[in-house]
Amino acid sequence: MVLAQLGGSISRAIQQMSNATIIDEKVLNDCLNEITRALLQADVQFKLVRDMQTNIKKIVNLDHLAAGHNKRKIIQQAIFNELCKMLDPGNPPFTPKKGKPSVVMFVGLQGSGKTTTCTKYAYYHQKKGWKPALVCADTFRAGAFDQLKQNATKAKIPFYGSYTESDPVKIAVDGVDRFKKENCDLIIVDTSGRHKQEAALFEEMRQVSEATKPDLVIFVMDSSIGQAAFDQAQAFKQNVAVGAVIVTKMDGHAKGGGALSAVAATKSPIIFIGTGEHMDEFDLFEVKPFVSRLLGMGDLSGFVDKIHEVVPTDQQHELVQKLSEGNFTLRIMYELFQNLSKVGPIGQLFSMLPGFSAELMPEGFEKESQQKNKRYMTMMDSMTNEGKLIAAYLLIRNL
Ligand SMILES: Nc1nc2c(ncn2[C@@H]2O[C@H](COP(=O)(O)OP(=O)(O)OP(=O)(O)O)[C@@H](O)[C@H]2O)c(=O)[nH]1
Numbered sequence: 001m002v003l004a005q006l007g008g009s010i011s012r013a014i015q016q017m018s019n020a021t022i023i024d025e026k027v028l029n030d031c032l033n034e035i036t037r038a039l040l041q042a043d044v045q046f047k048l049v050r051d052m053q054t055n056i057k058k059i060v061n062l063d064h065l066a067a068g069h070n071k072r073k074i075i076q077q078a079i080f081n082e083l084c085k086m087l088d089p090g091n092p093p094f095t096p097k098k099g100k101p102s103v104v105m106f107v108g109l110q111g112s113g114k115t116t117t118c119t120k121y122a123y124y125h126q127k128k129g130w131k132p133a134l135v136c137a138d139t140f141r142a143g144a145f146d147q148l149k150q151n152a153t154k155a156k157i158p159f160y161g162s163y164t165e166s167d168p169v170k171i172a173v174d175g176v177d178r179f180k181k182e183n184c185d186l187i188i189v190d191t192s193g194r195h196k197q198e199a200a201l202f203e204e205m206r207q208v209s210e211a212t213k214p215d216l217v218i219f220v221m222d223s224s225i226g227q228a229a230f231d232q233a234q235a236f237k238q239n240v241a242v243g244a245v246i247v248t249k250m251d252g253h254a255k256g257g258g259a260l261s262a263v264a265a266t267k268s269p270i271i272f273i274g275t276g277e278h279m280d281e282f283d284l285f286e287v288k289p290f291v292s293r294l295l296g297m298g299d300l301s302g303f304v305d306k307i308h309e310v311v312p313t314d315q316q317h318e319l320v321q322k323l324s325e326g327n328f329t330l331r332i333m334y335e336l337f338q339n340l341s342k343v344g345p346i347g348q349l350f351s352m353l354p355g356f357s358a359e360l361m362p363e364g365f366e367k368e369s370q371q372k373n374k375r376y377m378t379m380m381d382s383m384t385n386e387g388k389l390i391a392a393y394l395l396i397r398n399l
Contacts, residue, residue, distance in 0.1 A: 003256040007294035009038035010083075014076055014295070023071040025062055032056060035079065042257030043226045044086075048264055052082045080291060086260050088287045089267045093244040094216040098130055101180050103187045103212055107205055107236055108220035110193030113248035113274055115144060117220050118190045119151035120274065120282040121246075125186050126157060132186040135175030136161035137168040137208055140192035148190060155279060158184065168192060172208045189214065202239040209240045216243045218271070221262050223249050229258025233265035242266045248274035251281070 013034035020027045032053050039049045059078045062071065096102035104121070108114045115138070122132035134152045136159065138144035145161040152159035160175035172189050179187045191208055194201040209217065219233060219242045236242055245266055247259045250273045263270060275281045 003042065003250075003259070003294060005255065006038050006042040006257065009041075010035050010079070011295050013038070014079065017075065018072050023062070023075070028057075028060060028062060028075060031075065039257060039260075042255045043229070043261075044257035045227070045230045045261040045264065048086060048261060052086065055082055055085075080295065083291045083294070084287050087263055087270065087291065089263055089269055091267060091269065093269055093271060096125075096186055096215065098128075099185050101183070101185055101187065102216065103176055103189065103214040104216045104218060105189045105191060105209060105212065105214035105240075106218050106220055107191050107240060107242070108193055109222075109232065110141065110195055112193060112220045112222045112225075114138075114193055114220045115147050115190055116151070116277065117246055117248055117272075117274055117282075118148065118188050119155060119157070120279055121218075121272065122152070122157045122186065122188050123155045123279045124272070124282055126155065130186050131184045132157055132188060133175075133179040133182070133184040134159040135172055135179070135187065135189045137172040137175070137189050138192040139166050139168045139171065140194070144190070144192070151279070158182070168204055169207045169211045172212050176212050202235070205236075205240050217241055218244050218246055219262070219266055219268070220246050220248060221259065222254075223247050223256045223259055224252060224254030225258040225262075226255065227258070227261075230261040230265045233262040237266045237268075242268050244268050244271045246270065246272045246274065247285075251275045 013031045016034070017023065017027055017031035036049050036053055039052070040046065056075070056078045059081075060071075060075050094102075096104065106114045106118050106121075115136075118134055122134055125132050134148055134157055136145045136148040138148075145163065148161060149159055158179065160171070160178055162171050165171050168191065172191075176187050176189065189208065189212055191205055192201065217240050219236050221229065221233065225232065233242075233245070245259075245262050245268050247256075247262070247270055250256070259270065269287075270285045273283050273285050275283055
């Protein structure tokens with residue numbers, strides 16, 4: 001997982017500090033230096049790291065802390081808060097309202113995952129009862145319209161584009177007008193990407209933006225972009241009114257610190273992350289649970305939410321009651337696992353539990369365990385009840 005190494009290094013630094021008998025200036029400095037090194041290694045911009053270190057030192061003034069104060073807790077909390085601050089610029093983005101037409105424009109470099117992310121964003125909202133539509137204003141890459149068309153058709157989302165029109169502004173305006181007339185409430189405009197930031201890309205982007213007047217511009221960034229992230233994100237922000245960021249390919253093994261830099265450069269929050277190539281590998285991004293997970297502190301509320309997501313509402317009360325009575329049978333376990341396999345890789349669930357270190361997860365574990373789960377479930381569906389119970393037991397032993 002992206003940023004796993006960073007999370008591991010920071011939690012180790014905090015752990016070492018916690019193990020010290022006395023927390024003095026030296027112990028604090030060692031801990032902060034360790035964290036600084038980890039952030040720089042993860043490609044976070046130098047200025048951000050330096051500011052973070054200065055802020056923590058200001059907050060944790062050991063000389064002024066009265067005896068009896070829990071210094072470890074105060075330092076840990078300061079680190080947590082500063083990491084959250086790095087990811088949360090404090091400007092909530094424009095939030096589209098269901099039933100009211102909003103235009104959302106996607107921008108980013110070529111290959112960052114814009115087209116894939118447009119469909120994921122549309123699909124996410126469609127599942128929640130919205131009426132989204134996709135407009136392909138990418139006339140630069142041959143095949144971009146076909147890709148969007150294919151994704152949109154699969155998800156049954158209306159789309160608009162052209163094989164003959166070469167003016168992206170005209171396509172964008174026609175598409176937006178058409179879907180406004182059709183009462184779509186989320187009109188998503190995909191724009192062209194280029195190899196690197198270049199004047200022609202920015203000019204085209206500006207024109208599409210001026211013509212369609214988007215309510216929100218989303219900057220899509222590949223998590224593996226590294227140190228270049230800050231400058232690139234800033235260049236986009238200077239040309240169009242970027243209001244939010246989506247970081248893609250968080251399922252890979254990139255260092256990922258660029259994501260933090262992009263937030264600082266655009267002064268815009270990350271709203272979603274892409275965690276795979278499939279349509280539903282897309283998660284809402286919330287700063288505190290993310291940092292909490294990153295530091296191995298878990299995200300129990302997220303874990304409970306996931307359980308609520310997979311257990312039908314009318315069965316939740318019964319399940320809790322059975323569990324509290326110690327009535328946890330293999331049948332319940334089988335049903336739970338059958339539902340859990342629908343919410344995604346088991347590793348993502350584990351990462352919500354306190355003390356979990358994503359660093360220890362072998363490469364490809366998530367995908368492999370998800371595939372394994374699917375295979376088990378397909379096999380189990382055709383079995384007798386006794387067979388299902390035995391298979392559920394084997395499944396647990398294999399996870
Ligand atoms: N693993 C992984 N792959 C992703 C993710 N998002 C996108 N991709 C892949 O990244 C590649 C590029 O994605 P596109 O959506 O075509 O990128 P684009 O930004 O639209 O590219 P241009 O239209 O050329 O600007 C594709 O192979 C996608 O399947 C993600 O979250 N995880």
